[in-house]
Amino acid sequence: MRKYDLVKIFKALADHTRQEILSLLSKEEMNVTDICSGFKTSQPTISHHLQILRNCDLIDQRRDGKNIYYCVRQEIINDVFGTVVRKMRIKVEIRKK
């Protein structure tokens, strides 16, 4: 089982803008311009946040012509949170319908 740097990952998650970006990307892949349109923040700042998320493998990217599309790496997120939940003896409730 792969080893994760939990400090790095929690740091990446510890920012409102990055939480929002992850939330957007968890629904569909998006390019930087599209992501930017949801924020007051400048494009270089959003790019910077994307690099931080990419740096701990929470998101992935692919180029399509001029655009670069980002998406959540769901398998990594599942894995990381699985590790944390077991390590901290967390009981996660089943969601009500």
Place this chain on the structure above:
Amino acid sequence: MRKYDLVKIFKALADHTRQEILSLLSKEEMNVTDICSGFKTSQPTISHHLQILRNCDLIDQRRDGKNIYYCVRQEIINDVFGTVVRKMRIKVEIRKK
């Protein structure tokens, strides 16, 4: 359902010392002196980290004479991670025996 400040909570979790403290406290309650003995860090620094953890309700404290004992607030942690897991559509694997 109670509202949590996830930025604050992830910030609190995004530090190696605090992760270690939580790990220790998840096994048994401890006072500051005992916690300190497991670290190279100074007592005021450990106290500072405890304040940060307490500030987002991840731990609780009780005084017993000269000592102050700290413990994990497991119900809060379960609740927070439950929220995150649902919000981010995370699938947590069942632990193998």
Place this chain on the structure above:
DNA sequence: TTCTCATATAGACATATTTATATTTGTCTA
């Protein structure tokens, strides 16, 4: 009350983080 132990608070300092503006790189199209 005075001493001592346990813990918290204050202040200072170095480093890290967030954000912006300016610029560069990469890719398509005319």
Place this chain on the structure above:
DNA sequence: TAGACAAATATAAATATGTCTATATGAGAA
């Protein structure tokens, strides 16, 4: 190839964080 557009990188400023030493507070013991 030149121009336009998408995105990344460089640099700098403001703010936040982690850590220390020194000091204060709080509680039991003498």
